[in-house]
Amino acid sequence: MTTRTAVAIYARISQDRTGEELGVKRQLDDCRAEAQRRGWQVADEYVDDDISAYSGKQRPQYERMLTDIAEGRRDGVIVWHMDRLHRRPVELERFVDTCTAAGVRDVVTLSGDVDLVHGDGLLMARLLAAVAANESDSKRRRGARKALEIAQSGRPAMGGPRPFGFQDDRVSHHPTEAPIIAELAARALAGETLTSLASWLQETGVKTVAGREWRTNTLRTQLTSPRMWGMRVHQGQIIGPAQWEPIITSEQGERLRRLLLDPARRTNRSARRYLLSGLLVCGKCGNRMHSAPRYDTRRYGCRTGPDFGGCGGVYIYAEMLEQFITEAVLLRLDSPAMDQALTEDGIDHDQLRALADTIDTQKRRLDDLATMWADGEISKEEWRTARNRIEGKLKDARSQFDRLNRRDAVTEYIGQGQQLQEVWKSLNLSRQVAIVKAVLNSVTILPATHLGRHGLDHDRVVPDWRQ
Numbered sequence: 183m184t185t186r187t188a189v190a191i192y193a194r195i196s197q198d199r200t201g202e203e204l205g206v207k208r209q210l211d212d213c214r215a216e217a218q219r220r221g222w223q224v225a226d227e228y229v230d231d232d233i234s235a236y237s238g239k240q241r242p243q244y245e246r247m248l249t250d251i252a253e254g255r256r257d258g259v260i261v262w263h264m265d266r267l268h269r270r271p272v273e274l275e276r277f278v279d280t281c282t283a284a285g286v287r288d289v290v291t292l293s294g295d296v297d298l299v300h301g302d303g304l305l306m307a308r309l310l311a312a313v314a315a316n317e318s319d320s321k322r323r324r325g326a327r328k329a330l331e332i333a334q335s336g337r338p339a340m341g342g343p344r345p346f347g348f349q350d351d352r353v354s355h356h357p358t359e360a361p362i363i364a365e366l367a368a369r370a371l372a373g374e375t376l377t378s379l380a381s382w383l384q385e386t387g388v389k390t391v392a393g394r395e396w397r398t399n400t401l402r403t404q405l406t407s408p409r410m411w412g413m414r415v416h417q418g419q420i421i422g423p424a425q426w427e428p429i430i431t432s433e434q435g436e437r438l439r440r441l442l443l444d445p446a447r448r449t450n451r452s453a454r455r456y457l458l459s460g461l462l463v464c465g466k467c468g469n470r471m472h473s474a475p476r477y478d479t480r481r482y483g484c485r486t487g488p489d490f491g492g493c494g495g496v497y498i499y500a501e502m503l504e505q506f507i508t509e510a511v512l513l514r515l516d517s518p519a520m521d522q523a524l525t526e527d528g529i530d531h532d533q534l535r536a537l538a539d540t541i542d543t544q545k546r547r548l549d550d551l552a553t554m555w556a557d558g559e560i561s562k563e564e565w566r567t568a569r570n571r572i573e574g575k576l577k578d579a580r581s582q583f584d585r586l587n588r589r590d591a592v593t594e595y596i597g598q599g600q601q602l603q604e605v606w607k608s609l610n611l612s613r614q615v616a617i618v619k620a621v622l623n624s625v626t627i628l629p630a631t632h633l634g635r636h637g638l639d640h641d642r643v644v645p646d647w648r649q
């Protein structure tokens with residue numbers, strides 16, 4: 183029997199074997215007795231508490247033990263059973279690699295020694311890890327079955343934030359929120375728009391459960407949730423009546439769903455093409471402008487209301503503005519300024535290649551580093567520091583590469599303005615948008631100085647070209 187002078191003992195509580203769980207104290211006692219029987223000296227005991235190894239959460243003591251092994255401070259490991267060490271085969275591989283690299287061959291479990299160097303022991307360890315992984319899977323399956331049982335009984339799901347309108351038990355009505363739901367439902371059914379209702383909530387200071395302002399989409403979700411009329415939903419399906427009292431009637435609920443979820447009603451005119459969406463800025467307040475059709479006329483506007491938050495002071499007709507901007511964009515593509523802007527900024531293909539090389543090199547260095555750590559050449563702390571430094575460089579190189587690459591895409595259109603003009607109408611919207619965005623950062627629209635929808639006042643349009 184070999185003499186060992188710096189042995190590690192590892193113990194862990196796992197939650198999933200209620201009843202037959204061995205307390206940590208018992209695990210430690212057994213391991214200490216085993217060390218004594220063998221005449222081994224224990225250098226340190228590592229105990230992780232209450233964290234399932236399968237959940238992927240860090241086990242700080244296990245990590246500390248691995249570091250000590252990697253750095254040559256331990257010459258043996260005693261653990262009560264292999265499944266205290268690992269739940270997933272991939273963890274076992276890492277453990278075996280670390281031990282092998284550090285020359286630690288004595289890993290003892292109370293159900294039998296595991297010789298990591300010779301085949302049988304390793305095979306045995308792998309089998310045990312596979313069995314442990316399987317147990318965790320069935321634990322998850324049990325969890326899913328339990329959740330379905332709860333749903334079928336009509337009891338509430340308890341994860342996440344409580345639903346608006348209910349108290350923390352998710353069954354009792356909330357004294358102020360439940361009446362608000364009832365009022366919202368009645369007003370929506372009477373024909374009031376979600377925009378108007380969201381404004382009302384914002385003005386009266388009613389917030390969502392998360393403390394945020396109501397938007398039309400959160401309001402739509404709220405008013406169409408079957409929970410509000412006492413139905414239990416499980417994984418997106420109504421599976422039966424719930425144990426709580428409804429806030430609105432099921433008849434109201436069904437009508438709200440037809441009213442608010444009907445796809446025909448939800449496709450509004452903004453589904454029609456708005457070339458300059460996201461590009462226009464209000465010259466009065468600086469907010470983004472949105473599509474703001476009036477009757478059959480397409481317009482962009484600085485929209486007020488809960489979803490937009492603009493000033494409402496600037497509107498412009500879409501048709502002539504889009505024509506004007508498109509012409510300007512295509513002219514710009516053929517202009518010497520564009521050519522110059524690009525060459526000055528340097529679409530440098532050598533630079534692109536150099537960046538690609540840097541990215542490859544840094545990725546390789548990350549791999550090397552991981553190997554060095556696994557081989558015990560560097561400590562976990564050193565590994566972390568170096569990794570952060572390399573990842574920083576990698577991020578810089580990647581974003582520079584992306585930036586250059588995007589510019590590169592623009593060159594495709596340079597000098598093509600004339601030809602694009604001829605085919606413009608046949609291009610699909612996303613291609614048109616891509617071309618416009620290639621040369622244009624944004625366009626500020628100044629307020630109208632005189633009324634009238636005939637003609638476009640070019641002085642109102644202030645483009646910000648990409649440089």
Ligand SMILES: [Zn+2]
Nearest residue numbers: 464467484493
């Ligand atoms: Zn505005």
